[in-house]
Amino acid sequence: MEIGFMEIDGHYLDGETSKRVPARLTITSVDERSLTLNVKSPDAAAQVFNLDYDQLTIQSRLGNTPREITFYLDAGTDVGGKNFGAKHSGIEAEAGAALRKNITTRQLFVTDNNDAIDELIGAIDGPGSSGLLHKLESHLGLIVFATLATIAIIWGTIVYGIPTAAKIIAYQMAGFVTEQFGGSLDLLDKTLFEPSNLQEDQLAHVRELVEPYLRSHEDLHPKLNFRAGMEANAFALPGGDIVLTDEFVKLAENDEELLAVVFHELGHLKYRHITRRALQGSMITLLVVFVTGDVSSVDLLTALPTLILDLSYSREFESEADL
C-alpha cells in the first residue's frame, strides 16, 4: 500500500449531537503533514475537512480498543463541501452558523484500524515514535519479566521492608507511644475489667515474686496490674501495664510458670510488638491499596491479605518474645 494514498475508515462525531457518520481519513501529503477527512452523510453531500497533522490529538494505543483522533476547527481550517445547510436529524444548521458553532467543539474521528493509525504516525512522525506503553504492554517477554519483578518486589517489601520499617519507627516512637497507649488500661477498666477478687496475700505474693525482675527493666516502665472479668489471660500494653487476670493467677501451677509468662509479656514490651503490629497492619493496607490501584470492588479480597499477613507476623512476634 503506497503511503501517499493510505485510507483509514472510521466514524466521525461532531460533538454537537450524538449522531455517528462514516468517514475516511486520508494522508494528502507526507511532507506537508496534511490529511483529509471525508465525512459521508446519507441525507446530504459530504463534508471535507482539510487538516494539519499537528492539530490532531491521536490517543495512545491501548490494547485493541478503537483509536480516537480528536481535533478542533480553528478559523484557519478549510471546510469545503456544498450544502452546508443540511438537516441533521432535526438540528437545522445554517451555513455560517455551523462553522461558528464548531470552532470550540471537539471533533472526533474513531477507527478500529489501530495498525493503520500506527503506520500513519510512523509515516509522518518517523518510525518508533508511537506507543511505547503499548509496546511494553504487548511484548510477552516483558510482561513475564514485569510479573516476576513485581512479585519479587512485593514479596521483599512484605517480608523484609515492612517489618524493618515498623521496627525502626516503633523504637523511635518509644516515649510518644507510651503516653498515647497509657490510657488503654483505663478504657479497658471502664468497659471490660473489674477489680481483682484475689486475696491480698495472694496479690502480695505475686508482687514480691515479680517485682524484683521488673526493676531491672525500668526503661519499659512496667507496672503490674490484677483484674477480674475475663478468662485466664496475661498481656502487656505498650504503656508498660502488665495485666494478669484472676483466672490466670489461679491457673498457674507454680511460681516458675507465672514468672515465665510475665517475662514473655515483658519481651513483648521490650520489642515493642503491639506498636509494630499496628504499624505493619497499616502499611500492609496501604500496600494493597497502592498495588491494586483505586479499585475497591470487593473489600473482602483486600482485607484477606492484610489479615493473613497480620497472623503470620504475630507468630514471629510470639517467638521473639520468648527470647
Added chain:
Amino acid sequence: MEGNSSFEAGEGSSSSRELSFDFKGVGLEYFKIWIVNVLLTILTLGIYSAWAKVRSHRYFYSNLYLDGSNFRYLAEPLTILKGRIIAVAALIAYSVISSASPTAGVVLAVILVLAIPYFVNQALAFNHRMSAYKNIQFRFKSSYGEAFMVLYIWPLLGVLTLGILYPMAILKLSQYTVRNSAYGTTNFDFKATYRDYGIIFLICLAWILGLVVIAGIISFLAPQLESFVVIPGMLIYFGLFIYFTVASVNLFYRSTVLDTHEFKADLTLGAYARVLLTNMFLIIITLGLYFPAAKVRMTNYIASCVTMRAKGSLDNFAAAEKENISALGEEFGQVFDFGI
C-alpha cells in the same frame, strides 16, 4: 469494520429496539496493561499511578459498546496527578496538625465532615464530565444541600428509625446520583419507589433471620457441631451480599430512564454467585495475579445482563455547555475514602 446498522434503524422514530451493552475486554490483554501499571507505579513511587488510572479507565470505557459505538474516558493524567498531590498533602497536613494539637485536629475533622458533600459533588461532576459516548459528554450537577441530606441526614434517619427508613436512605442516594446526571443536555430520571427498596431490605432480613434460626437449631440439637456455626455465618454473609447486589443492580437499571429510553438488567443469583465465587477462588490461588482478569470477567457478565430499550433515534442528543471542573474533588474522594 463495524456495520452501520444504527444508521438505518435510527430513522424509524416509532420503533423500539433492544440494544445490549457489549464489553469486549479480554482478561489477558488487560492483565498486561495492569501489570505494567503496577510495576511502573512501584518504580516511580506512585507518580505513575495517575497514568495507570487513566489507562485502566480507558480500557474499560473503550471496550464497552452500545449500539455500535463505544464509551470514552477523557481525563488527562496530569490533571489527576495534580489532584492527587494536593489531596495527599492535605492528608499529611491533617495528620501532623491533629497529632500536634488535638483540638485543632477536631476542628479540622469537623471542617472535613462539612466539606465532604461539596467534594462528593465535585468528584461526581468531574467523573461524569470525563465520560463520553458518541462524543457527547455526561454531566452531573447537584446542590450542597441535597448532597448533605443524602450523605448524612437520610442514613442517620435510617439508623434512628431502627432501619425502617433505611431503604428510603438508599432510594434518596440513588435518586441523587441518577437524577442529577445528564447525557449532554438530557437529564436522567429515576423511577424506583420506597416500596421497591423496602422489599429488598425485608428479604435480606428474612434471609438473616432464617439462617440464624437454622444455626440456633443446629447448635441446640447438636452442641458438638457448634464450631460449624461458622458455615451458616459465611452463608449469611455471602448469600446476603449476592442477593443484595443482584436485586439492587436489577432495580437500579430498570428504574433508570433517559428521555424516552429505558434500561433493564437481568442479573441472576446463580450466575452472579458463580462469577463472584470463581473470581475469588482464582484470585486467592494465584496470589492476586488473577485480579485484573477477574475485573474483566465481572464487567463482562454485568454488561451482558444490561440492555437499553431505545424508543426512537439515539442520534438526537445534544451536547451541553463547556465547564471546567478540576480533578480535586475526585482525588480528595480517593484519598479520604468517600467511596460512592
